[in-house]
Amino acid sequence: MSETTKDNKPIRVGLVSLGCAKNLVDSEIMLGSLLKEGVEITNDADTADAVIVNTCSFIDSSKEESVDAILEADAVREAGNRNQALVVAGCLTQRYGEQLSELIPEVDRFMGIDQVDQIARIVREAITRRQSRVQAPAAKDGARKTRANKVVSDLPSGGNESPADGVAVVTEYEKRPKYVPDYATPRFRLTPKHFAYLKIAEGCNHPCSFCTIPRMRGSHRSRAQADVVADARALVADGVREINLISQDSTYYGLDLRPDRKGSIASPEKFTAASRALPAGSTTLCTLLRELEQIDGDFWVRLLYTHPAHWTDELIQTIAECRKVARYIDIPLQHIHPVMLERMRRETSKQYIVDLIQRIREGIPGIAIRTTFIVGFPGETEEYFEDLMQFIEDTRFERLGVFTYSREEGTPSSRMVSQIHGNTRKRRARQIMELQRSISIDHGRSMVGKIIRVLPEKLATASELSLAKIQSWEHGHLRQGGDTDTAATAAIGDQELIMVCRGEADAPDIDGRVYVPDSSIEEGEFINVRITGHTDYDLIGEVV
Secondary structure (H helix, E strand, C coil): CCCECCCCCECEEEEEECCCHHHHHHHHHHHHHHHHCCCEECCCHHHCCEEEEEECCCCHHHHHHHHHHHHHHHHHHHHHCCCCEEEEEEHHHHHHCCHHHHHCCCCCEEECHHHHHHHHHHHHHHHHHHHHHCCCCCCCCCCHHHHHHHHHHHCCCCCCCCCCCCCCCCEECCCCCCCCCCCCCCCCCCCCCCEEEEECEECCCCCCCCCCHHHHHCCCEECCHHHHHHHHHHHHHCCCCEEEEECCCHHHCCHHHCCCCCCCCCCHHHHHHHHHCCCCCCCCHHHHHHHHHCCCCCCEEEECCCCHHHCCHHHHHHHHHCCCEEEEEECCCECCCHHHHHHHCCCCCHHHHHHHHHHHHHHCCCCEEEEEEEECCCCCCHHHHHHHHHHHHHHCCCEEEEEECCCCCCCHHHHCCCCCCHHHHHHHHHHHHHHHHHHHHHHHHHHCCCEEEEEEEEEEEHHHHHHCCCEECCCEECCCCHHHHHHHHHHHCCCCEEEEEEECCCCCCCCCCEEECCCCCCCCCCEEEEEEEECCCCEEEEEC
């Protein structure tokens, strides 16, 4: 049944999606559920009956961005459409629960991660609530950015605490999420037609001492393999040329479905043993990749968010034998020094990581490895940091991002002694990215003359390229800004239009690009290009 307003017009909803690709899929599910119920989707906030802000709370910067987006949505409606309802979803709500009702009373409805497929009901309730509140203007306490910082600083240390007396509870969430989407779940894709994200699991079982994701997203829970394959087959039939497999830990996929399981598996030794002991026909990431390989069509499968503790020789062999699986892996390592790995509770040793990288590169020729590191973690001495720098110099990752440690309340690391000063954290991040920049330049130089397959994304002008930067909450900064961002336009010359492409080594919105100065190329269809030049992080090519 269609959702309508009092004057029998369809309800119109706008949405702002923040954070990672996993959060983007939740946004797509919300939009699909709304459309199924007859709700119209709009990009015009002034005409929307409700606006949804799907938030992130991965680190302090993402929390501030989320709160600022909420306050901005409220400011827009105060200026032009005071009857508009404001709904807040995602990790910020899941993490802090009802406390947000007190800190941001302008919001009409908060909802958790488990409620994404119930969004039509929640929007309807938010609109009803807004109609009863619209008479009085919302209280303001300073400029938006200043207030956003204040809200973040006032968030409780434990999360999910009860609100102060007298505050109306308008939050709906489960403290331990259990929801996982399936093929039947309505979905409206927000990505371009040629690529999509495919969530294969939710939640995480890892005990990393710096991370809040298991508390926000719950325990690892895999989708059924047949369900994932059906989803992938439909995406390929719809013209998708790149399927990006995502979850909190893609390498753990299927292990929670094993019969008679007793808890989660953390260490590499236990994981390998459990994988080998699986009955014939059991679901694993390997069986999923091999079945995806059998789908008819010309497309890539890209594997994101793998944990180093859960790699096996079978997975390396599977990727090597599946030609539709991109020669690319995303494997966040976080650090390399043994003391840091132990304090981070990463379940891997330095020697294990060194050996794993060697096994992957030997077993999958041409593989591009992306990783991320955290600098400034409590107790990181200059000696430990230099050990990390030397490891990066020796390993020469094709893709690399870095985070400065964020002290997240409620995590074991937030209570550790020897917290590192913010300036030291920033300086160490700059040093790593300066080192990685030189490695990236060497990699680009080695690519000149080679022919690679790329996926054309869109035409862009030289001025647009000069402003482009890449940043992701989950992968850290790839570009530092400044003169290096204009190198592409200098290398391309005076071409008015440039086709922006990605190779197998480039995940969307995270990694580098391949610029081809040819406006006749069709978007979203694979082509071969010869690499003729490079910038600090990107490549220049010509069609062959």
